[in-house]
Amino acid sequence: MLRPEIPPTSPSVPAVSPSSVEARSQGPRYNFGLQETPQRCPSAQAASSSSPPGTSGAAGDRSGSSSLPRHPPSARPAQDSYFTNKRSYAENTLASHFTLGTSSSSARDSNYPQILKTPLSAGNPQRPGYKSWTLQMEYSATSSSAVSAHSPSVIVAVVEGRGLARGEIGMASIDLKSPQIILSQFADNTTYAKVITKLKILSPLEIIMSNTACVVGNSTKLFTLITENFKNVNFTTIQRKYFNETKGLEYIEQLCITEFSTVLMEVQSKYYCLAAVAALLKYVEFIQNSVYAPKSLKICFQGSEQTAMIDSSSTQNLELIINNQDSRSSHTLFGVLNYTKTPGGSRRLRSNILEPLIDVETINMRLDCVQELLQDEELFFGLQSVLARFLDTEQLLSVLVQIPKQDTITAAESKITNLIYLKHTLELVDPLKITLKNCNTPLLRAYYGSLEDKRFVIILDKIKTVINDDARYMKGCLNMRTQKCYAVRSNINEFLDIARRTYTEIVDDIAGMISQLAEKYSLPLRTSFSSARGFFIQMTTDCTALPNDQLPSEFIKISKVKNSYSFTSADLIKMNERCQESLREIYHMTYMIVCKLLSEIYEHIHCLHKLSDTVSMLDMLLSFAHACTLSDYVRPEFTDTLAIKHGWHPILEKISVEKPVANNTYITEGSNFFIITGPNMSGKSTYLKQIALCQIMAQIGSYVPAEYASFRIAEQIFTRISTDDDIETNSSTFMKEMKEIAYILHNANDKSLILIDELGRGTNTEEGIGICYAVCEYLLSLKAFTLFATHFLELCHIDVLYPNVENVHFEVQHVKNTSRNKEAILYTYKLSKGLTEEKNYGLKAAEVSSLPPSIVLDAKEITSQITRQILQSQRSTPEMERQRAVYHLATRLVQTARNSQLDPDSLRTYLSNLKKKYEADFPRAKQVSGNTEE
Ligand SMILES: Nc1ncnc2c1ncn2[C@@H]1O[C@H](COP(=O)(O)OP(=O)(O)OP(=O)(O)O)[C@@H](O)[C@H]1O
Known part of the structure; x- marks a missing residue:
């Protein structure tokens, strides 16, 4: 376990107790809340500030030398919303005539927290068909391309009022790829249409509800409806006591970044969304095995009144996001408009399509931007090329603001990667500014203004004092490994320099050994690398070219795809182990330096919220302009x-x-x-x-x-x-x-x-x-x-x-x-x-279809027979017609009077007009309509 010797910084982050973390490893659980009782609630944690600044509540953290570097009290997160369907930060600021602060960039992070889920053999004893899961969180070095911008990563907590408050819904959601919490509270009707629609838009990975909602044989209607509508989503029930509004408010006070702290005023009396956020954060801390740094989350309240509502079946009918025939097809509205370059841009487009704006002023500001982009070719192409270099800022910030409760080599590696991504992202701020410099429309000018935030320069300068100028995001796992290895400047830590020299020598030895083997066996061997296997040997050749049609016995773990052989040797395995060993040392020492650096820049980091907001919005607007050009x-x-x-x-x-x-x-x-x-x-x-x-x-x-x-x-x-x-x-x-x-x-x-x-x-x-x-x-x-x-x-x-x-x-x-x-x-x-x-167009359509002619002929004959029969049966007496007409007019009269609340005179005038109209259209009613005036 890594134990960097950085002094711990501020605490006061609400955290799940050590016992709860340990409990995770002790085996499966059926119900989070029922089996695991977090010992320290947020308030208790906050109160126990006797622990040194920066530590979370974990026992290891409080034990002096073993403590991890923690984000300082001022730690700030970053990023823009995953489901900011409404106005962007700049749009909001423009609308409220405030001056803009900052903004810019993004970075796609490959080391994002993944939840590995293992279905248990038994279901929840409380509900048939209910699945429970053991949850483990790990930072995995997945390649960024493997992580779709839209793969579900949202966890939602839903709670409903009881008794007289039934129908009052509180919701809180967090995207694991983005440090933002969306709260909402609203009254729903008995069909719970709003909850279902909101959940469909969020497209959750997991839904959390109170255990009281699914008592055996007496589940609430909301619970039943949600489970029916989200069959592929994981459900977790947790004890009702964790849906605690007081704790929810404390969480918000502690975790919300200052720029968004007005949310407190909005939600302080919205008990259900506060209760939902308390349960959500407790649960996320538990599954992630990490806590959010203080003042690190963007927390917003989303009233449903700012956006147009499109229910989920309409979303499906209109094929807004998913094509009904082929879910992978891009023949959807999203496919028509999606020319975005960044994951954030594409997420923003998706959320906008699902919840369009209703504010004409903001819509027109966006349209002005699209117009300028269409008129200014240089701006269009310039912006396109800069945006294409951005990664997923939201995801990057999400990882940066989380404090792992355990030090692992993967956690260390992840932090180093993220720092490189952060540098890469910040280096794009200047090119973006230059591109936007001569823009005219207010929104683009506002985005330009947001990029002038000094904090971008401050963070980048600090990073550059420690990190090599040429350390940057590169494609390929070996490239990124090299970047991480040499990220920190030389002469900062002499042991690190020595470890790196050792690593280089081992890599050189591996290359030398493989070329010797190639010479020895006269085979076209080459050195390859994969994150799973480390260094291995590859060869592309016809098997007839091998002596005795076989590879030399020295080579082991052979796999073959067509003419391509992959294998290794006992020596190579040993050298890989040495290589890993020296890498661990390098990462350990680099991690300590990176943590120190991160603790210095955390106070500025929340400027990146606006950066990601800017990037995703510009990307979406550019995508609209792109669609217009086609x-x-x-x-x-x-x-x-x-x-x-x-x-x-x-x-x-x-x-x-x-x-x-x-x-x-x-x-x-x-x-x-x-x-x-x-x-x-x-x-x-x-x-x-x-x-x-x-x-x-x-x-x-x-x-x-x-x-x-x-x-x-x-x-x-x-x-x-x-x-x-x-x-x-x-x-x-x-x-x-x-x-x-x-x-x-x-x-x-x-x-x-x-x-x-x-x-x-x-x-x-x-x-x-x-x-x-x-x-x-x-x-x-x-x-x-x-x-x-x-x-x-x-x-x-x-x-x-x-x-x-x-x-x-x-x-x-x-x-x-x-x-x-x-x-x-x-x-x-x-x-x-x-x-x-x-008339009979169904038959005509059938005729031109591939229906056999004899069938069509039969159908025609039967149709005309039925028509004749109906006509005969419908022949009615004048008395029947009179009664029908009177009834019809009387019904209409009553309804009109009810709808328009006419006075008696207007009613009479209306009736006489109606009579004229009726007589003209239905001459047979003429003889009877006189009677209706009575
Ligand atoms: N404006 C159009 N231009 C070109 N092709 C069209 C247009 N509108 C419809 N089509 C084509 O005609 C096909 C049938 O259209 P559609 O399904 O809208 O007909 P419909 O009147 O609703 O039919 P039904 O009454 O049988 O449901 C579509 O699949 C499309 O290929």
Whole structure:
């Protein structure tokens, strides 16, 4: 174990007790909270400041000589948000007219904390199907490329109020790759739609709930819903006592960096999110086996009011992030817009798409930036080349602000790597500044200003006093190993210099030995290296070239892929061991120097939060500009109208060889309900999705695929669009449909954009029409913009009663197929006014499909028989018609009166207008409508 002799620095970091850490190694546990009782709560830990500054609560740490170097009390973390869907730091600052502080860079860290999970043979005794896990944390030297920017790394704690407070939800989440905690607290309805949506957006690795939520046979509805919706996510229950709001507040006071400390005011009376953060941090400390340094976390409260809400099924329907057919396909909105160069940029884009902005001022600031990037080629390419060199700053900062509870060689190696990444990142601040120097738009100027923070120079200068100028991030594990070995300048520690000379000699010896072997056996041997095997020998040759078709017996551990042999020898294994030994010494001594250096720069390090914010935001804006250069997108405007001239579907454009047919849209408050009809395959669903995608693009600050576009800000976007790959049974498809529509009806408001496609297709026609009619009437009472695509043409007549309804349809043409002497349908994908006049288009579509002609013929005959029967049965007496008309008008009257709260006079006028309209459209009702005035 490494024991650097740096004097311990400040303490007061809440920590899990040593006993709890030891307990981890004693074997599996079923339930974190139930089996392991942390002995020292945050407050107790804070109070026991008798331990020397910088130590955590671990026994080893308090025992003098064995203590690790700790971050000083002023230790600050770094990084920007993983799910900062809303405004960036600079955007916020601009909006509130504050002067900007700092910002810049990023670095992809390969040594990030990994949670290794081993499923236990037994499940949680409390809940069937519930998995428990033993958790171990280790710093592994995974290659950065192996770590996807979007691989789940978020842990969320969820807690619900009890008794009268049921439905009040507190949430706290942390991304293990980013030192940021997001808190939220809100009231949810009985479907818990908001919690589910928020969790889907976070895409968690693990969800923590209280053990009281899953008492055998009496689990809460929230618990049941979450476990049903997140079957692939790990669940952990911990004792309710850890959901302690007082501890939560103490954690925030201790860990939140000063620049974000206003969050305390926001959350001090939000007990549930405070309770959630207490449980979350206790748990993270436990699994990570490390504590966060004081004042090291960015903690934000995220109210749901700042962003538009897109529920999870709409996210799926619209293929915002994942393609429904192929989860690896980039045929999604994210794929269309993602030309980002950094992991942070790509994460920011993802979170923005899932939660677009609703603040027009901020959106316009972003659009100004995109416009400038499009107009200034030098700026565009300059920025692109600088950003491409940044690594994952968020991840880097996340590791920098964690204090390992145990010293291991991997922890030491990780710290050295991170210091090299930090230097690499800081060295990019200047080139970024130079690129942004002549920018004009306020947001870009603000980002430029944030890079002028003196702290970047201070940190870099300090690093350079210890670290070699040419130590930098390089690809390849051997390259990085060399960088780490020689990171510290010579003459700082003479023992280190000696150890490095020894290491160099061993490496030279290895190379010399392998060339001797090559000579001895006349084989084309070469020296190779991998982090798992260390140095080994490789050879590419045909086996016939080997003496006796075999490798000499001296070579062992042989593996062969095609003509490439990999092997080693007993001597080489010994030399590798010597090499490792001297490396351990080097890392040990380097680590001590690095820790001392880090303790000197920690007080400045939180300036990197703004740097990563700047980099990720610039990257996303640049990505928007890049997408524009590949297609003719236009800058959107924001008004009270949804008006799109010649708009097209952005994903379809990416997929198809030819550009999709463009269409116009004009939706206003006076005409806010569109019924869209047209034959199968005519383009209805595509059009609906296109509207939603354009709306989302506009609200995140991107240009949109159209010749002109104006949008009304949507606070929520709802879709009910059936997905073709639904493998559920017909009845469950119907239930899914009903659930989705119920969700829309519960949550829609006047500022929603609602897209409904083929509602009621999962049941019979009469019921389908009935359901559609009722849903339309409800939605018509809102000022939401609704697009309703249907095959029920009966529904189109609703425009007679509601002036705000517009009927539009997709045109098709009928062309004679001379070769087969048949009529074929030509899809124009053009939207026109009115309802479709096409009849039996299902049969026509079937005719052009691969259905056997005999089947189609049968289908046609049966259809005409059924139609005849229906017509016969529908023939009714005049009395029946009179009753129907009276009933219909009376219902309408009551509803209108209820909706508009008309006085009796206006009611009479309304009725007489309605009568005229009704008579004109339904002449047969004329003879009876007089009676309704009674
Ligand atoms: N504007 C367009 N330009 C070019 N191709 C289009 C356009 N709109 C739709 N398409 C093509 O037509 C196909 C069918 O479109 P879509 O699924 O939207 O039809 P639909 O009317 O909803 O059909 P159904 O009623 O059977 O569900 C799409 O897969 C797409 O390839």
